[in-house]
Amino acid sequence: MLLTTLLASAEYDETRWPAQTAPGVVTAVEERRHMQAADPEPATEEASVDVETMRASVRLLLDPDIAPEALLPVGAELDTLxxxxxGHVQLLAPEVEQAACGLAPGGIARNSVLGCVGEAHIRLEAEPCQRHGGPVGYARRLAxxxxxLLDHYEQPNRCAVTQPPRVCHHCDEPIDDPDDAVYAGHEMGNSGPGWDIWAHRAHIDLLGPDPDAVRIVARILVMNALRS
Incomplete structure (x- = not known):
C-alpha cells in the first residue's frame, strides 16, 4: 500500500525512497523506462523545398525552348507528373503564405503573394476538364x-504590377496580342471567385459548350418532358 502511494505521488524520488521488491520483480517505474528506451518517439522530418527539382517539373510542360512539335507527356507519365x-504546390503554398505574413499589411507585394497562393489552392481543387485542355491542360495550369509560387518564394518582395498574360482555353497557349483575346465566360471555383475564360479569336468557335450549362439545360428539358 505504501509503495502504491509513493508511485502515484508526483514528488516520488527513487533515489530517496528506493522501492523494495523481491528479486526478479520489475517495478512500474522500471517497466515504463524499459518501454520508453525500447520504443523511442520517432523524430519527425519536415519535407524541404527543392527549388531546382520543382523548376525541372515546370519546364517539362512550360519550357519555351521545347520545339512546337515536341510531344507532351501522356498516360501514366502524365499522371505521375x-x-x-x-505535391510541389501543396508543399510550397504554405511556405509562400508564411513568407507573406512578414510583408507590410495591405501592401501590393503582400496582396500579390496571397493572391498567388489563393490561385494555387483553386488549381488544387479543380479537376481536368476536356473543355479546358483535358489532363494536359490541367497539368499545365498546375505548372x-x-x-x-517559386517566383514569390525566391523573391518575397516581388510583385507583378502588370496584367498577367491571358491563356487560350482551346490551345492552352498565352495570348500575346490583347486585341486577339476574346472573353468566353467565367469558370466558378469550388471556393473563391473562380477565373475568367479567354480564347484566341480564331479559337473562340472551337470551344466546347460549358458542361455545367449543358447539364442544367438537360435537367430542365427532362423535367418539362416528365410534366407534359
Whole structure:
C-alpha cells in the first residue's frame, strides 16, 4: 500500500525512497523506462523545398525552348507528373503564405503573394476538364501556379504590377496580342471567385459548350418532358 502511494505521488524520488521488491520483480517505474528506451518517439522530418527539382517539373510542360512539335507527356507519365506537381504546390503554398505574413499589411507585394497562393489552392481543387485542355491542360495550369509560387518564394518582395498574360482555353497557349483575346465566360471555383475564360479569336468557335450549362439545360428539358 505504501509503495502504491509513493508511485502515484508526483514528488516520488527513487533515489530517496528506493522501492523494495523481491528479486526478479520489475517495478512500474522500471517497466515504463524499459518501454520508453525500447520504443523511442520517432523524430519527425519536415519535407524541404527543392527549388531546382520543382523548376525541372515546370519546364517539362512550360519550357519555351521545347520545339512546337515536341510531344507532351501522356498516360501514366502524365499522371505521375501531375501528381508530382500537386505535391510541389501543396508543399510550397504554405511556405509562400508564411513568407507573406512578414510583408507590410495591405501592401501590393503582400496582396500579390496571397493572391498567388489563393490561385494555387483553386488549381488544387479543380479537376481536368476536356473543355479546358483535358489532363494536359490541367497539368499545365498546375505548372503555371507552381512557377508563380517559386517566383514569390525566391523573391518575397516581388510583385507583378502588370496584367498577367491571358491563356487560350482551346490551345492552352498565352495570348500575346490583347486585341486577339476574346472573353468566353467565367469558370466558378469550388471556393473563391473562380477565373475568367479567354480564347484566341480564331479559337473562340472551337470551344466546347460549358458542361455545367449543358447539364442544367438537360435537367430542365427532362423535367418539362416528365410534366407534359
Amino acid at each position: 501531375t501528381a508530382t506537381l500537386r 503555371r501556379a507552381l512557377n508563380a
